[in-house]
Amino acid sequence: MSENNDYQPPKVWEWKKESGGNWASINRPIAGATHEKALPLGKHPFQLYSLATPNGQKVTIMLEELLALGETKAEYDAYLINIKEGDQFSSGFVEINPNSKIPALMDQSTTPPTRVFESGSILLYLAEKFGQLMPADHPSRTECLNWLFWQMGSAPYLGGGFGHFYSYAPIKIEYCIDRFAMETKRQLDVLNQHLANRSYMAGDDYSIADIAIWPWYGGVVLGKLYDSAEFLDVKSYTHVLRWAENISQRPAVQRGSRVNRAWGEEAEQLHERHDASDFDSKN
Helix, strand or coil, X not given: CCCCCCCCCCCCCCCCCCCCHHHCCCCCCXXXXXXXXCCCCCCCCEEEEECCCXXXXXXXXXXXXXXXXXXXXXXXXXXXXXXXXXHHXXXXXXXXXXXXXXXXXXXXXXXCCEEEECHHHHHHXXXXXXXXXXXXXXXXXHHHHHHHHHHXXXXXXXXXXXXXXXXXXXXXXXHHHHHXXXXXXXXXXXXXXXXXXXXXXXXXXXXXXXXXXXXXXXXXXXXXXXXXXXXCCHHHCHHXXXXXXXXXXXXXXXXXXXXXXXXXXXHHCECCECCHHHHHCCC
């Protein structure tokens, strides 16, 4: 990797395995399985294979919220996918998600079972299946989906852009950090202005739009992502902070944030989840 300002791209790009920082061991320019391994299968209608990154948290929070609403058919088994070890490249995982990204969900209540991948697709699938956490009337539903897809399109600039270059890249590149810090702050301002006169993203009611956005942008303003709260001056986004703190108090959010988490304080971890009683036990 060149540290010179006069770097010129080669005529044909070549993969340099030593580049890539913290994730160099798993990043690669090709798709498909690297090894044969079947995924475990539990007893519940939904089988989740994931990790408690922001994208993974979306789905576990959604499932816990559905259970809290009394949707007993939303019971699930959650299995840990260790992305640093390359679990996402197993034949079983690739069969569910050919893109080899967490989270991946199998709905065993259908015949044949339905695979669902991409976190936004999973949230929409579950909301439609249970008729919960998404407005029913067309204008409000559209507003909810506006913000769901805003998150899907915006978060790569926060995570793969700002988060990577600020926290994970092997060298600090001023241009990259400044570029993505500017975009992250612009996005936070979009949220801050939108939430100035709203309780939640789609209006007065909590929805999948909030579930999608909170693990990413709530994580940033609450100091849970990239150790960047001071750098980004998150205290200035008062409406986002109010919204994020409010959602963080929801019991289902607190439970869902723990599932498939294998780092941090022990009390915040739950490597696998198979029953509600698992939250009272230690890994």
